[in-house]
Amino acid sequence: MVSSIDLSVDLAGVRLANPLILSEGPLSGSARLIEKVAEHRVGAIITKSIRQEKAQSPNLYMIKAGRGLLNADWSDMGFKAWCHELRQLQIKVPLITNVATNHVPPREAAEFAAVLQDCGASIVTFSDYEVENLVEVVSRARQRVQVPIMVKLPPFVPNLNRLIQRLEEAGVSAIAAMDAVGPGLLIDIETGAPLLGGPGGSGYLSGPPILPLALHYIAEISRHAKVPVVGVGGVGGYQDVLQMIMAGATAVGLHSAAILQGPGIFDKIASDLEQYLVGKGFQNLGQLRRLLHRRLAEQSEIYDWRASIRQELCNGCGLCLRSCFKGAINEGAHGMVVATEECAGCGVCVTTCPRGAIAPPAR
Ligand SMILES: Cc1cc2nc3c(=O)[nH]c(=O)nc-3n(C[C@H](O)[C@H](O)[C@H](O)COP(=O)(O)O)c2cc1C
Ligand code: SF4
Ligand code: SF4
Numbered sequence: 635m636v637s638s639i640d641l642s643v644d645l646a647g648v649r650l651a652n653p654l655i656l657s658e659g660p661l662s663g664s665a666r667l668i669e670k671v672a673e674h675r676v677g678a679i680i681t682k683s684i685r686q687e688k689a690q691s692p693n694l695y696m697i698k699a700g701r702g703l704l705n706a707d708w709s710d711m712g713f714k715a716w717c718h719e720l721r722q723l724q725i726k727v728p729l730i731t732n733v734a735t736n737h738v739p740p741r742e743a744a745e746f747a748a749v750l751q752d753c754g755a756s757i758v759t760f761s762d763y764e765v766e767n768l769v770e771v772v773s774r775a776r777q778r779v780q781v782p783i784m785v786k787l788p789p790f791v792p793n794l795n796r797l798i799q800r801l802e803e804a805g806v807s808a809i810a811a812m813d814a815v816g817p818g819l820l821i822d823i824e825t826g827a828p829l830l831g832g833p834g835g836s837g838y839l840s841g842p843p844i845l846p847l848a849l850h851y852i853a854e855i856s857r858h859a860k861v862p863v864v865g866v867g868g869v870g871g872y873q874d875v876l877q878m879i880m881a882g883a884t885a886v887g888l889h890s891a892a893i894l895q896g897p898g899i900f901d902k903i904a905s906d907l908e909q910y911l912v913g914k915g916f917q918n919l920g921q922l923r924r925l926l927h928r929r930l931a932e933q934s935e936i937y938d939w940r941a942s943i944r945q946e947l948c949n950g951c952g953l954c955l956r957s958c959f960k961g962a963i964n965e966g967a968h969g970m971v972v973a974t975e976e977c978a979g980c981g982v983c984v985t986t987c988p989r990g991a992i993a994p995p996a997r
Pocket of ligand 1: 649657659660682696703705707732742761783813814839840841844866867868869872887888890891933977981
């Protein structure tokens with residue numbers, strides 16, 4: 635731990651020791667599981683979506699999809715069992731409870747939130763793919779709870795600016811985004827059957843493939859929102875957390891990476907964030923928040939950049955040569971060279987080179 639660095643953040647009046655949140659999912663599906671994650675450097679934990687009654691997902695309900703996950707997981711122990719477990723829960727990090735209003739209608743969800751507040755929730759949150767339910771549940775919960783109220787938005791909401799305004803008028807304290815993206819499908823080529831077991835075999839995509847979508851969304855939300863924003867979607871390392879914060883997030887949620895790599899990922903990311911801040915001479919993450927918006931305001935477009943290879947960094951692996959659609963990179967007598975007149979300046983080689991031997995244009 636690097637002691638001069640302060641990773642703590644204030645999320646709608648609740649202090650988190652660091653910005654990392656375990657978002658809703660199977661790792662927060664019971665008190666026992668929550669306690670295991672709380673042993674790691676996590677800033678807050680959000681429960682899996684709490685339903686009225688116990689529910690089970692048909693097998694299989696969570697499978698790898700490229701580097702991400704496709705899930706059809708709606709399993710839950712039910713509201714009464716949750717209340718019992720949460721009253722026994724012993725953790726030092728703030729607990730956030732989630733009720734999904736697609737399973738529990740807004741009127742009941744607001745009542746659930748009042749009880750969950752009494753069970754120890756520091757923040758109550760709601761998620762739904764139907765945003766009208768979110769507006770309704772926030773205004774109902776505002777009458778029933780004193781703790782901050784958060785919502786998690788689904789991907790690709792139209793009229794985002796207006797929705798944020800309506801949520802803020804209804805009394806929302808923080809906005810998280812985003813939920814998994816879908817529906818999606820994967821098929822077993824031996825049988826032709828879907829790999830997931832739910833209706834139609836469909837599921838929702840999470841993990842690294844959705845990071846760029848989530849980052850764009852967070853940048854848009856934080857452009858409009860007055861309340862703090864929590865960035866969720868595809869986060870698996872400190873670089874992803876930094877991007878979320880630069881896009882405007884106050885805190886950052888993840889779930890798929892904690893499933894695929896284990897909850898020790900929170901310790902690794904927190905320590906990597908500290909190293910990054912020390913290395914760059916920053917004291918806290920607030921100095922980086924919304925950096926993207928400041929850079930966009932001063933940025934102009936570039937049309938004349940062409941790739942060039944720094945021979946002292948190049949190991950001759952040939953990845954850039956194979957990925958150049960223009961055939962502009964060739965192996966010369968003294969290493970890889972770019973035929974500048976052929977190069978279109980697209981940038982693929984910059985991001986495929988594992989050695990950082992091809993620098994992007996200076997901005
Ligand atoms: C297996 C699984 C189950 C999930 N269950 C819930 C849920 O019960 N409620 C909810 O709001 N989001 C749920 N999510 C969505 C995550 O909280 C998160 O918004 C999404 O997966 C994107 O983050 P990630 O890429 O870090 O996983 C689930 C995600 C996964 C992978
Ligand atoms: S910038 Fe694009 S076109 Fe130019 S060398 Fe790299 S991959 Fe080829
Ligand atoms: S990808 Fe990078 S290291 Fe590999 S040959 Fe190209 S410039 Fe060299």
